[in-house]
Amino acid sequence: MPDYPFANQDHSLIDLNAAIAAILGEYLPKVDISPEGEDDGRAVTPFPVRFDLPVDNQLPDSATVYAFLYKVHENLEVRSSLLSYAEPNGRLSARRVNVRFAYLLTYWAAKAGGENSGQADSDMMIINNSMLNALINNRSLPNLPGSITEVIPPEEGLNSLGNFWQALGDKPRLAFGYAVTLSVGLTEITAPVHLVRSTQLGMGNKPMGDLLLLAEQVLAAHLLAAMQAQSEITELERAQLSRLLFECVLLPPRPDAGSEAPRVEVKLAVSGALAADLCTKVADELATWKSQPKLGEIDGAALLVAEEVDIRQLRSIAPPTTRNSRS
Template sequence: MFADLDKSLKNILANEMPKDYFSPRNTLLSIYFCMPLDEDIKEKPALNLFLYDVRENLELRSSKWSVERYKNQDGTNPVSVKKPPPTMVDCSYFITSWFAKTSDDFPQQEHQLLGEVMKVLLRFPEIPEQYLHGSLKELDLPVRAACLRPLPTQSLGEFWQAMGGKPKAMLNYTVTIPVPIEDREVEFPLVLESTFHLQQQNSPGG
């Protein structure tokens, strides 16, 4: 599922970024999903989307089950399947931009690219269906997204210290994906009709 999310994000960037970076015949920008280390970004210019945190979104937790109806191939013995709601999972990325350090203005180039990415992601509070890939598309459920969520300054400092102490400008981007709980389905027969028996009651003294 995480690989499908990576491909979905790559789809939205490749199709919505300015054509200076992507064109039908030529890809001028590489996209990576690795740790934000210069030695791991082989081809530049590049964007790197590092998945750094995965956790349940407790605010979106629901206890409401859904009921779906199914029929056999011959149309007989219809049944209903009761399914629990999906678990809503926040997948958070650090997005960084990378240019070769061949000119003095490479920091400005990185900032320009990061700004274009920000404008694209802010346009989509949900990832459009045409960009969803694999299992995310098959779910037929909205995939929400939020750009520029705040992070504690201390957490950022600790992160870059772990990366070698070379901080860069970054975007904090969170996508909330629905994860179905498939092993808790409950199947039961579907009630199609009800039968009522009416009995005449004798009047008193009759």
């Protein structure tokens, strides 16, 4: 086969046609081309295989198998886009897409006739039997690693076989539907990439906003748990607790805290409106937080409140009342 003129393109279709011709050639009988009257040896050639269709109303000069490619589409049932790394040039291979090629394979007798048509072992039946064996015995095609082959209904992708034969001006004949899925390479990746040979895990300081937000969430959860531990709370009380505003100010580490376990110290202000009884319980609970050694954890560090909790904006509200309607 001559060199393909566009070296930077994928050659899958060209290689596929060559592979189909090769597997058919292994099973189809050889054609004797010895001149008549010579008996000094047999000159043979592979059985003709063409990748088009016969001309309208014209049979080929010699018996021929036609492999007509009528449909090409991406096979979305087989997904793969893995990249491989080429060590010598430090480049990634191009991504690949799985493409399905659908063929219609038919046998056409020669113009001159001479075949014993109509018999169980006619030339047509022998050639079709050889084609069947070639197709079903090559589940993956040579020189096309990863190829997937299928013998399929021949009408797939064609309007109808009747219209198809009518367009060729011929009567219906046995046809093999044959589909092959190949991995087709996309445009080559030309930019060099560096192979990751090692990884390193480290810990850094969280941004201040993230740390304060985490502290406020931990303290709000701790307060809710404390209220639930004292007594069962109603849905209304749970809703009021969820609307409390927690505002933290991060305090710098104490000079003498170098040898202690990691800790996060904050100043806290809590504001919001609660029912009178619940407001009293919350104020009493917050008054104990300064003396508690740990109210929660942030990334393994103990969270504590270093000063009295500011509850000046925490207020109680009267429970809703129901008006009696006048009769």
